[in-house]
Amino acid sequence: MNENKYTVRKLFPILLLIICFACKTEKEKLLLEKIQGKEVHLKYAKGFNIKDYETYLILTINNPWPKAEKGYKFALLKDGYDANFWSTEKVRxxxxxxxxVEKTVVTSTTHIPALELLGVEHTLVGFPGTDYISSEKTRALINAESIRELGKNEGINTEVLLELxxxxxxxxxxxxxxxxFETIKKSGIPVMYNGDWVEKSPLAKAEWIKFFGALYNKTAEADSIFNSIEKEYNDAKLLASKVRKTPTILSGALHKDVWYLPSGTSPEAQLLKDANVNYLWQDVAGEGSLALSFEAVFTKGKSADIWLSPSYYNSLEALKNANEHYTEFDAFKNKTVYSFVNVTGATGGVTYYEEGTARPDLVLKDIIKVCHSELLPEYETHFFKPLK
Structure with a gap:
């Protein structure tokens, strides 16, 4: 009996350690599995969500591309995380x-404004197609060779990327x-799909700044920046809602024998609706762009007051040379054709393709200025300019 007591007394510290470790593990498992965490508030975006558990974030990407059948889940560890615990959680x-994050690679110019708005553009070390970047701040980093060229998006130079x-x-x-991307992942570098382009509204696309806010542990800053963009957008929308005259709008142009223009359920159509204009195809639902014949567009759009975004054509002469029939539209005759293609950066990148997603407030104000110039008498358009 005494021998048994001695054995128990001798093993007690070990048993206590085991019990404490088990309790700690159970506590952390409970934290991961049972506690809801604090949801980072998203007002419009549907493609991702973030939960904050104090020493880590869980970022889930639900819709990385249209009709995606799987999502992606990432654990982002802050100061104070338990390295031993997380070493066992990789399977989740x-x-x-x-x-x-201190070093990153992004692959779309639409990602650049988020980095700059958060003040972390200096963490960008590589990009595929640096000539497409228009921002002066990021171009300065490219010129200083702080950002490496990674080739083309369809075939990123993985040798250079892995070196970075x-x-x-x-x-x-x-x-x-x-x-x-599979090669990059196999090398041990995480790849996260940004699905901002899949979202259904301009503000939902812009809210993906909170995705980048999570990567840089700047969720509060990202929320504040987005709230400011949202306010500017909604103030402009309210201003436009008061006008009574709504000009008719034509959009797009022919590509080969098909005229592509935004469907009535697209983010582009939402911008036109919020600018309080009469987009001629606003009641036609569809996924992505509508694909119509020239005759169908001409019948409906010949007398449109304004022609917005006529594909990549950068002048009235270019439109005429492409197709003589373009000159038969009233908007062409009246020189009320507007496009964003002529506003470019130092190396030719179109500014709209970089900044338009992150700043729908500027896009909306541009459309309001074009269509209701009296509402914003002092405003200079950021993207849209009349074709000459």
Whole structure:
């Protein structure tokens, strides 16, 4: 009996350690599995969500591309996380990494404004197609060779990328079949698909700044920046809602024998609706762009007051040379054709393709200025200019 007591007394510290470790593990498991965490508030975006658990964030990408059948889940570890615990949790996530990120690669110019708005553009170490970047701040980093050229998006130079060793690569995909991204993931570098382009409204697209806010542990800053953009957008929308005259709007142009223009359920149509104009196809629902014949567009749009975004044509002469029939539209005759293609950066990148997604408030104000110039007498358009 005494021998048994001695054995128990001798083993007690070990048993206590085991019990404490088990309790700690159970406590952390409970934290991960049972506690809801604090949801980072999203007002419009549907493609991702973020939960804050104090020492880590869980970022889930629900809709990385249209009709995606799977999502992606990442654990983003803040200061104070338990390294031993997280070393056992990798099977639960597509990847786990520490934040704030100090070195990153992004793959779309639409990602650049978010980095700049958060003040973290200096963390960008590589980009595929640097000539497409228009921002003066980021171009200065490119010129200083702080950002490396990574080739083309369809075939990123993985040798250079792996040499740079970014902590995360922010990509985008149309179906998830990207061999380059798979190679990068196999090397141990996380790849996160940014699905801002899949969202259904301009403000939903802009809200993806909160995705980048999570990567840099700046969720509060990202929320504040988005709230400011949203306010500017809604103030402009309210201003436009008061006008009584709503000009008729034509959009798009022919590509080969098909005229592509926004469907009535697209984010572009939402901008036109919020600008309080009469977009001639606003009642035609559809996924993506509408594909119509020239005759169908001409019948409906010949007398339109304003022609917005006539594809990539940068002058009235270019439109005429492409198709003589374009000259028969009233908007062409009256020189009320407006496009964003002539506003470019130093190396030719179109500013709208970079900044338009992040700043729908500026896009909306541009359309209001074009269509209701009296509402914003002092405002200079940021993207849209009349074709000459």
């Amino acid at each position: 996530f597509d990847d786990i990494f520490e934040i704030p 060793q970014p902590e995360v690569v922010v990509g985008f995909g149309i179906d998830g079949n990207n061999k380059t």
